[in-house]
Amino acid sequence: MAQRPILVTGRKGQLARCLHEVACHHGRPIVALGRPDLDLEARQDIDKLVASIWPSVIINAAAYTAVDQAESEVAKAFSVNRDGAAALADVAWQMNIPFVHLSTDYVFSGTKPDAYDESDIPAPLNVYGASKLASEAAVLAAHPLATIVRCSWLYSPYGANFVRTMLRLAETRPVVRVVGDQVGNPTSAFDLATGLLQVIARLPSIDRRTSAGIFHLVGQGETSWYGFAEAIFNGLSRRGIPVPKLEAVTTDEYPTSARRPRNSRLDSSKAERVFGVRLGAWQHSLDVCLTELLSTAGEADAERNCSSWRQRNAAVSDHTGGQQTVAPGL
Ligand SMILES: NC(=O)C1=CN([C@@H]2O[C@H](COP(=O)(O)OP(=O)(O)OC[C@H]3O[C@@H](n4cnc5c(N)ncnc54)[C@H](OP(=O)(O)O)[C@@H]3O)[C@@H](O)[C@H]2O)C=CC1
Numbered sequence: 001m002a003q004r005p006i007l008v009t010g011r012k013g014q015l016a017r018c019l020h021e022v023a024c025h026h027g028r029p030i031v032a033l034g035r036p037d038l039d040l041e042a043r044q045d046i047d048k049l050v051a052s053i054w055p056s057v058i059i060n061a062a063a064y065t066a067v068d069q070a071e072s073e074v075a076k077a078f079s080v081n082r083d084g085a086a087a088l089a090d091v092a093w094q095m096n097i098p099f100v101h102l103s104t105d106y107v108f109s110g111t112k113p114d115a116y117d118e119s120d121i122p123a124p125l126n127v128y129g130a131s132k133l134a135s136e137a138a139v140l141a142a143h144p145l146a147t148i149v150r151c152s153w154l155y156s157p158y159g160a161n162f163v164r165t166m167l168r169l170a171e172t173r174p175v176v177r178v179v180g181d182q183v184g185n186p187t188s189a190f191d192l193a194t195g196l197l198q199v200i201a202r203l204p205s206i207d208r209r210t211s212a213g214i215f216h217l218v219g220q221g222e223t224s225w226y227g228f229a230e231a232i233f234n235g236l237s238r239r240g241i242p243v244p245k246l247e248a249v250t251t252d253e254y255p256t257s258a259r260r261p262r263n264s265r266l267d268s269s270k271a272e273r274v275f276g277v278r279l280g281a282w283q284h285s286l287d288v289c290l291t292e293l294l295s296t297a298g299e300a301d302a303e304r305n306c307s308s309w310r311q312r313n314a315a316v317s318d319h320t321g322g323q324q325t326v327a328p329g330l
């Protein structure tokens, strides 16, 4: 009998695209759905759509992710992130399908001096973070066995992310100013995709109460947005590309609509203990991403097929601790 596919939502988003590539590379059937076919705000026929695919697991990578814009689109952010996610989780629960949902470091206020673990109390500073925190509770209410993965500072060759923003600014600005007083964990969406596939591969062998609930899963290492920008520009310089002058500024000197946490570092040790998954160091994965971006300049937004996943990605290790490029157990 044919293997049931993974169903991922948010098809054009960076994580969904990475999941698609990595799953294809490992010969795992995967169906990616996006708007208009699957719109989390128009959920009448989600159950029929899901039934027609009959997936082995659903990964909800669709979300309203425009952090500043969310401040003035509160209803929409909650409608997509909380209500849409809950409706999909409900369908999964009714059909007895495991459900993996993504959340964010922005659920935290940033006042803790250390990395946040799953027992820390969230207190979001912005609408996006509040809507994602609400999504966690709503998803777990609809699907008590859902696995919720909080990640942070995702980057990839696709979509809107800080690496692609810095590459764009490098081409157009003589000086780039970036905040140096907000720290977190940059996370490669390819590494996260590989880690998520390991998580779902291990779900059947783990007690369902243990795999349910919240897990932090981010790239190893930490930096500020300024440190991240510096590493990006260093990567460009090493490749002979001219870069602008980079200046560190404070949060107060770089006003934005949404407030952001000063510290949103996440401790991923629970995910490592339970699922045996650990993502790679962000500096290495950034270099992989830059190579990919610069070798495919201009086509990063094009739809790609399975064959485009090269053996270049996903520094993920299993519980044996060894770094490897091919994820174990997929
Ligand atoms: N980006 C980051 O730094 C981080 C992201 N996360 C979480 O990880 C997940 C994946 O993020 P990422 O891949 O970066 O997000 P992207 O913004 O790259 O992609 C999100 C996708 O969701 C889709 N979407 C938006 N609204 C709807 C809707 N009403 N119905 C269906 N699809 C919709 C968008 O579709 P369309 O293309 O049609 O607009 C888009 O393709 C999200 O849950 C996000 O909150 C967590 C931490 C960090």
Ligand SMILES: Cc1cn([C@H]2C[C@H](O)[C@@H](COP(=O)(O)OP(=O)(O)O[C@H]3O[C@@H](C)C(=O)[C@@H](O)[C@H]3O)O2)c(=O)[nH]c1=O
Binding pocket: 065, 066, 067, 068, 104, 105, 106, 151, 152, 153, 154, 161, 162, 165, 169, 176, 177, 178, 179, 182, 225, 254, 256, 260
């Ligand atoms: C573009 C730019 C940003 N910044 C600052 C603003 C902000 O504090 C920080 C990051 O800005 P961005 O808007 O790129 O990133 P932001 O949208 O805040 O990224 C977040 O997205 C959501 C979806 C998440 O879940 C988070 O984990 C996080 O990745 O850098 C500068 O200082 N200079 C700049 O030139």
Ligand SMILES: [Mg+2]
Binding pocket: 065, 066, 067, 068
């Ligand atoms: Mg943004």
